[in-house]
Every structure is written in structure tokens, then in C-alpha cells.
Amino acid sequence: MLPFKDDERAVSISVGFILTLSITLITMMVVISSFYTMMDRAEQTIMRDEFEIHGNDIALQLSNIDTAVQITKSAGGEVGSFDFKLLLPTEIAGQQYSMEISNQTKEIIFESHGKDATRVKVPYQVHEIEVTSVKLFSGSNDFVLHYDPASNMIEVY
Amino acid sequence: MKRLDEHGQMILIAGFIIGIGIVVLTVMLNNIIYASNTASESSIETNVFDYSNVVDTTIEAYEKAYANSGQPYNDTAFNAYMADYSERMVKSYSLSGFIFTLDTGPMQDAYFTENGLADGNDDWIVIERVNNTDSFLLDKLNKSILGNKSNKFVIEVNNQSGTIWSASVFNSNGTIALNVSNQSTIIGNYTSSNSTGFINITGNQIDGLPVTPFCFPDNVTGQKYSITFINGSQAMGTFCLKGNLTNGDPFYIERVEVVNSTIKLNKNDHLEINVTIPIILPRGHV
Numbered sequence A: 001m002l003p004f005k006d007d008e009r010a011v012s013i014s015v016g017f018i019l020t021l022s023i024t025l026i027t028m029m030v031v032i033s034s035f036y037t038m039m040d041r042a043e044q045t046i047m048r049d050e051f052e053i054h055g056n057d058i059a060l061q062l063s064n065i066d067t068a069v070q071i072t073k074s075a076g077g078e079v080g081s082f083d084f085k086l087l088l089p090t091e092i093a094g095q096q097y098s099m100e101i102s103n104q105t106k107e108i109i110f111e112s113h114g115k116d117a118t119r120v121k122v123p124y125q126v127h128e129i130e131v132t133s134v135k136l137f138s139g140s141n142d143f144v145l146h147y148d149p150a151s152n153m154i155e156v157y
Numbered sequence B: 001m002k003r004l005d006e007h008g009q010m011i012l013i014a015g016f017i018i019g020i021g022i023v024v025l026t027v028m029l030n031n032i033i034y035a036s037n038t039a040s041e042s043s044i045e046t047n048v049f050d051y052s053n054v055v056d057t058t059i060e061a062y063e064k065a066y067a068n069s070g071q072p073y074n075d076t077a078f079n080a081y082m083a084d085y086s087e088r089m090v091k092s093y094s095l096s097g098f099i100f101t102l103d104t105g106p107m108q109d110a111y112f113t114e115n116g117l118a119d120g121n122d123d124w125i126v127i128e129r130v131n132n133t134d135s136f137l138l139d140k141l142n143k144s145i146l147g148n149k150s151n152k153f154v155i156e157v158n159n160q161s162g163t164i165w166s167a168s169v170f171n172s173n174g175t176i177a178l179n180v181s182n183q184s185t186i187i188g189n190y191t192s193s194n195s196t197g198f199i200n201i202t203g204n205q206i207d208g209l210p211v212t213p214f215c216f217p218d219n220v221t222g223q224k225y226s227i228t229f230i231n232g233s234q235a236m237g238t239f240c241l242k243g244n245l246t247n248g249d250p251f252y253i254e255r256v257e258v259v260n261s262t263i264k265l266n267k268n269d270h271l272e273i274n275v276t277i278p279i280i281l282p283r284g285h286v
Helices: A007-072 B002-039 B049-066 B075-094 B215-218
Strands: A078-087 A097-100 A107-111 A120-123 A134-137 A140-146 A153-156 B098-109 B124-139 B153-159 B162-172 B176-184 B186-192 B227-231 B238-245 B251-268 B272-284
Touching: A007 A097, A007 A107, A007 A120, A007 A140, A007 B002, A007 B049, A007 B124, A007 B272, A107 B049, A134 A153, A134 B176, A140 B124, B049 B075, B049 B098, B049 B272, B124 B215, B153 B215, B227 B238
Parallel strands: none
Antiparallel strands: A078 A140, A078 B272, A097 A107, A097 A134, A107 A120, A140 A153, B098 B251, B124 B227, B124 B238, B153 B162, B153 B227, B162 B176, B176 B186, B238 B251, B251 B272
């Protein structure tokens, strides 16, 4: 039997096992954390895509109301009321979000938890009417674009 | 024996690589499925074209109903035509998810505003790019509505340089007064003693009787002009205008009555439109 100091077989097995385990664990941790980062980025990408889709939908509906008002006025008529119910999800990519309409910049701004990476700005165009500036938060499924003929403005609530 | 052991390790490493590969693939597939599912939640609708079609078709239906109602105007025939139209529209638009409702108001005497109503646009261009006017008639001028001299209704004929002929119509102590002038001089001042309020501008007649010519053709022939109504809310009656445009196309504009039409559109309960459009009848064509 070799003296403990000179017995390299057992040591090599232990060291080999510890090394292999350490490398495996480190590799797994790196891989898992990179997956999480990837997932997080994918979530933000999806969120922005979704925000763009909904933003463009709202911009289109605002233009539709504007065009309908123009058509009615050019026919000499008056719009009594025009309501469009927006079907926005409560959560996008598992997160709540806010929608802001800015009258000054003529933009629809979506963002989730104030993160810059999720912020999307979609411009809208109206000619005959104006849109009231507003900031709304997800949670209610029923957002309504309401045209008020008295003020000639679209209110969102 | 030692070599075989090494083969076992290779299998282990290969299994480990395959395992990682499966995890990566699963994560990627999951992302793709997740993205495609969430993106398909939104639906974009464009209803403005449907609305535009409804307005155009409805205005045209009123014009046809009025034209088919016979001379003199037959209320029953008009209402029957519109009821039939409404029923057909309800059926045809229900296929695309719309609930269409049409309400027709009573026939009203028309003002000389753009839309025929008292609160309509006062100053407006009746027609542009006119080459010649064959007939220009005003009839049934309502004396009680007609404004006084300080609030008169004015017909202006303008070319590029300015007004070449104009007529002011106003209520002067219970009679209809008409002051006609051209670019530089007053052509004449007329009154209508009869209550019919009929003025034939191109035929130089008031209440069916000839008067000193209004000189309308003399001042406008050979010109390219537009006809404008000023202060239209101060006059109520009918008018008819016929002639040709500068491109040779004929035009015919006639206003006898106006009717308020209320159109309601509802789609799947998330789109509601309610508009009231005054329809001028018989309108004519340009």
C-alpha cells in the first residue's frame, strides 16, 4: 500500500469528480442564465411587437373616426355619436402596461413598468378632429374611443 | 477493457450534448409559439369604407325615391321606396356583422345654405368652372324668412378677377326686393308684389311677368365663372340651375326640399355610429 502522500489514484478520482462537477455546474449555470436573459429579451421584443400592433390599430381607428367625421361634414351632416370599443388585452407577455395618447406630439405611447426597452411610440394622423391627451393603464378590457361632437374631440376612456 | 470504458464516456458526452440541444430547441420553439400566439390576439378593422358606402348609397336612394315619387311629390311612394331600401340594407349589411338603422325625418322647406338647413354653411360655392348657364330660377321665396337689407341674401357670379354679376334679395317692408348689379354699375332694382316669390334670372321674369333685363347672360357669356351664395340662412325657397361646365359637361342643380336622415350603424357592439345627414332633394347632378 502506498503512503497517503504518494497515493495519487484516489486523489485523482476525487479531484476529477470535483472538477467535473464544478465544470458541469458552472456550465449549467451559464447556460440557464443565458436562457433567462434570452427569455427576458424575447419577452420585451414580443411586448414591443404587440404594442406596435395595438398602437397601429388605435391609430387606424382614430383616422377612421376622422375620415367618418369628414365624410359626414362634407355631406352637410352632423355626427351624433361615434364610439369604437378597443379590445386590448389585460396583460401583454404576462405584464401589465400603460397606453398614453399625446395630443402635442400626436403619438400613442405604450410601455410596461416604465421600462425603456418596452416603450413603443406610434404616430397617428387626424385632420378634422383632435384627440384628448390621456394615459390609461391595462386592467380594464373595455377601452372606448368616443367622439364628442360638441368639442370635436375624441376621448379615450 | 480500458478502450471500451472510454467508448462509454463518449456516449455520455454525446447524450449530454443531445440533452443541451433539446433544451435549446425547446426554448426556441417555446419563444416562437409564444410570439405567434400573442401576436394573433389583435385584429385590425377598417369600417370607414363601409360607412362611406352607406352614406353614399343612402343619399342616392333618397334621390331615387324622390325622383320615383312622381310629380307632384307623393309622400306615400317616397316612404315606400325608402322602407324597401332600408329593409334591403339591413339584410345585406347583416352579412358583414352590421346592424343598420335608418330614420327619415319630415320633408322641410330648404334654406339656401350649403346643406339646406338654417344652421348650415352660409357662404358657399354652388358651382365652379361654369361655361354657360341656360336656366337660373329662384322660386317660393319665403318672405318671413328673407332677411332685410342689412342682412340680405346675395347671389354672386365671380370670375378670376372678381364679381362680374350679383343680385341681392331681401325683404323690403313685406315685399321681395331684388337689386342687381354688375362689376361697375347697378343694373336695376326690382320688387315682387306677388307672393309666389318666383324669379327667373336667365329669362328676366319676376312672378311670371317680364321685367327690365337682369343682364345675366350679357355679363357672364364668354367668361369662366363660379356661382356663390352669400348669407344663405337668410333665404328659404327653391332654386334650379342648368348649364354647361368649361369641360363641356352639362350640370343640373335643383333644390326643392330637404329631409333629415339619421343613419345608425352598430357592429358586434363595439362600433356604434350615429349620424344625421340632411339630404337635399332632388339635388341634380354635376
